[in-house]
Amino acid sequence: MARTEHYHDPNAPRANSIVVAVSVFARDDRGRVLLIHRTDNGLWSLPGGGQEIGETVTQTVIRETREETGIDVEVVGLVGVYSDPGHVIEYSNGEVRQQFSLCFRAEPRGGRLATSDESSDVRWLSRDELPELPIHPSTLLRIQHGYEDRREPYIG
Numbered sequence: 001m002a003r004t005e006h007y008h009d010p011n012a013p014r015a016n017s018i019v020v021a022v023s024v025f026a027r028d029d030r031g032r033v034l035l036i037h038r039t040d041n042g043l044w045s046l047p048g049g050g051q052e053i054g055e056t057v058t059q060t061v062i063r064e065t066r067e068e069t070g071i072d073v074e075v076v077g078l079v080g081v082y083s084d085p086g087h088v089i090e091y092s093n094g095e096v097r098q099q100f101s102l103c104f105r106a107e108p109r110g111g112r113l114a115t116s117d118e119s120s121d122v123r124w125l126s127r128d129e130l131p132e133l134p135i136h137p138s139t140l141l142r143i144q145h146g147y148e149d150r151r152e153p154y155i156g
Helices: 059-068 125-130 137-148
Strands: 002-006 021-028 033-038 048-049 071-082 087-091 097-100 101-111 119-125
Touching: 002 048, 002 071, 021 033, 021 059, 021 071, 033 048, 033 059, 033 137, 048 059, 059 101, 059 119, 071 137, 097 101, 101 137, 125 137
Parallel strands: 021 101
Antiparallel strands: 002 087, 021 048, 033 119, 071 101, 087 097
């Protein structure tokens, strides 16, 4: 299913849903961040996705990271809460979702990089490689906050 992200766009469609979602800021022992190249919009992004009924958000982090990247992670903290109503995601099925994402800090515990239906490429990338990649501003904000190692999570 195709998706278009609208970010503070006055012509964006109105949201008609909100879903609890997670994103995952995971770094390897060299300080590189784990990113996927999304198949639905062509952008590089943190792994993540929607919480399913019957699972905790921690279980969502572990499942989504494994599904999209092949990497097993352990949740070690919260980067932030991202709920900007000016950021909506329009899906080809007519859903227009207001962003609501909990970004968790995680550490790799095993697995091997692998793509999925949602990721055409998966890489550990250094900070200086990021400016060359197409990354949505909201994802860049989460990455920036993740690298800041804040004492308190971002809430916005």
